[in-house]
Structure formats: structure tokens, C-alpha cells
Amino acid sequence: MNHYQFVEDHQRRHGVKRLCDILGLARSSFYYWRRTAAARAARQAVEAGLAARIRKVHQDSNGTYGVPRITAELRDGDGPAINHKRVARIMRTIGLEGVRLRRRHRTTVADQAAAKAPDLIGRDFTAAVVNTKYVGDITYLPVSGAKPLYLATVIDLASRRLAGWAIADHMRTELVTDALAAAERTRGSLAGAITHTDHGSQDGFNRSSQRWLVGAIVAAW
Structure with a gap:
């Protein structure tokens, strides 16, 4: 539990000063936390809404979309603007990630000095007889x-x-x-x-x- 919330919950019985002394908190910090509670709750509600939107986009992509694609989808839709850093943070918080493609490994390295062999099949990738x-x-x-x-x-x-x-x-x-x-x-x-x-x-x-x-x-x- 948050230490400030603990003080809030038990202040009537034990007093703010005593609880802050026991927990090593500054009373001014506790009172600031209490004054900003409404704004903090509002931010948390917005974060929860964004998390729900992110989860839906991720599910609709069958779990393949990562931060860039999800950010693009959210910007194209309705709702508040959001940047990729915020999307990345929320995705980490709710345990989502996209599919990471392995870097393509090049296996065809053309010899520029060698003469090019002709295309004997003429781009016709069919054959009527085996072994031809x-x-x-x-x-x-x-x-x-x-x-x-x-x-x-x-x-x-x-x-x-x-x-x-x-x-x-x-x-x-x-x-x-x-x-x-x-x-x-x-x-x-x-x-x-x-x-x-x-x-x-x-x-x-x-x-x-x-x-x-x-x-x-x-x-x-």
C-alpha cells in the first residue's frame, strides 16, 4: 500500500504527525499528496482508458502490433492524442508486446564480376514431366x-x-x-x-x- 494512503486511512486513530514520524514521511509531502488526489485520480482514469484502447488494438491485430503500429492506430481513431513513449510505457505496465520479426539474413550474394547465366526456363515455373x-x-x-x-x-x-x-x-x-x-x-x-x-x-x-x-x-x- 502507498505510505500516504496508509496515513490517510489511519489518521483519525493515530494522528498525522505520529504516523508520518513512524513512517519517516514529511507532513508537507502528505498534505500535498492529499491536495492532488483528485488530479491524480483523473490521470489514472485517462491511463485506464488508454490501456483499454491499446489492448483492443493489440487484440484486433492478433497480438502482432507493437508500439509504432498501435500508436498509429490510436492517432487515426477518436480520443486524446498520444505519443509512442506513452504507448510503450502503458504496454509495459499491462504486459503487452508486439511480434518482433527477425532481421532478414541475406543468403544471395551476387558475384558482380561473374557473367550472368541465362534464364533458360523463361520465368515459366511449371513442368509437365518430372526430372526436367x-x-x-x-x-x-x-x-x-x-x-x-x-x-x-x-x-x-x-x-x-x-x-x-x-x-x-x-x-x-x-x-x-x-x-x-x-x-x-x-x-x-x-x-x-x-x-x-x-x-x-x-x-x-x-x-x-x-x-x-x-x-x-x-x-x-
């Missing part, structure tokens, strides 16, 4: 308390199934060739197939994969 057109990519996998991992995949555009994959703690050419080797083991041969990816360098994967895939046509990784 593939797409590949590298995905960043965060691991709590450990070094991050990278997943390389090779997907058949006809069946939409994962033909091969590989995981490593690096993005060197071996990661990609391991995924292609896994796809070759699954399909028996990738000869004549087109593998389309983005233009990442991956330590010269474009050139390495062309050498490794005998008879295969690689668009670009």
Missing part, C-alpha cells in the same frame, strides 16, 4: 545458442517435391553440390535437366555446378 526442370535455393536456419545453419534445396517443378537437400554451417559451393548430389541419387540422373536459381555466387557455384552436372543445363544460382 528444377529450382534451387539456400535458406538461413537460426539455431539458438549455436552457429547458424544453411539449407540448400533442389525442388522438381513438375511434382513440386523436394528431390535433394543438404545442410551445413557455411554457404560454400560444397553445400550446393551436396544438394545436387542428393537429388541425383533420388532421381538416378539429372542429365539434360534445367536447374534454375537466383544469382548468388556461393564461391563460384555457377561454374562449379556446370562442371559437376555432366549433361545438365544450369540457369543460375
Whole structure:
């Protein structure tokens, strides 16, 4: 309980002076607290109203909105003006927070010096026959308390199934060739197939994969 409120509640029985002496309070501070009680109650009522509005916006966003988005929503609606610092304080008080998106980890690093491989599929990401057109990519996998991992995949555009994959703690050419080797083991041969990816360098994967895939046509990784 607030010490001033305790004095207020027990002053008739024990007296303000005695209670303030016991609690180590200045009587002037107690009397100031009592004079400002009405203004303080009014501020608390406004805070409670803002907390209710913030909670509704947060709930309507399925718990995803944080301070910036909630502040923007409140400014667009009816009610008193509010700044982001006040929203942040109230959200901390009532235990709300938004969803924090992880920073995007870049896995495609283009080699500006390398010649761009042609787009052999012409942006047509469909195939009528399996083992003719593939797409590949590298995905960043965060691991709590450990070094991050990278997943390389090779997907058949006809069946939409994962033909091969590989995981490593690096993005060197071996990661990609391991995924292609896994796809070759699954399909028996990738000869004549087109593998389309983005233009990442991956330590010269474009050139390495062309050498490794005998008879295969690689668009670009």
C-alpha cells in the first residue's frame, strides 16, 4: 500500500504527525499528496482508458502490433492524442508486446564480376514431366545458442517435391553440390535437366555446378 494512503486511512486513530514520524514521511509531502488526489485520480482514469484502447488494438491485430503500429492506430481513431513513449510505457505496465520479426539474413550474394547465366526456363515455373526442370535455393536456419545453419534445396517443378537437400554451417559451393548430389541419387540422373536459381555466387557455384552436372543445363544460382 502507498505510505500516504496508509496515513490517510489511519489518521483519525493515530494522528498525522505520529504516523508520518513512524513512517519517516514529511507532513508537507502528505498534505500535498492529499491536495492532488483528485488530479491524480483523473490521470489514472485517462491511463485506464488508454490501456483499454491499446489492448483492443493489440487484440484486433492478433497480438502482432507493437508500439509504432498501435500508436498509429490510436492517432487515426477518436480520443486524446498520444505519443509512442506513452504507448510503450502503458504496454509495459499491462504486459503487452508486439511480434518482433527477425532481421532478414541475406543468403544471395551476387558475384558482380561473374557473367550472368541465362534464364533458360523463361520465368515459366511449371513442368509437365518430372526430372526436367528444377529450382534451387539456400535458406538461413537460426539455431539458438549455436552457429547458424544453411539449407540448400533442389525442388522438381513438375511434382513440386523436394528431390535433394543438404545442410551445413557455411554457404560454400560444397553445400550446393551436396544438394545436387542428393537429388541425383533420388532421381538416378539429372542429365539434360534445367536447374534454375537466383544469382548468388556461393564461391563460384555457377561454374562449379556446370562442371559437376555432366549433361545438365544450369540457369543460375
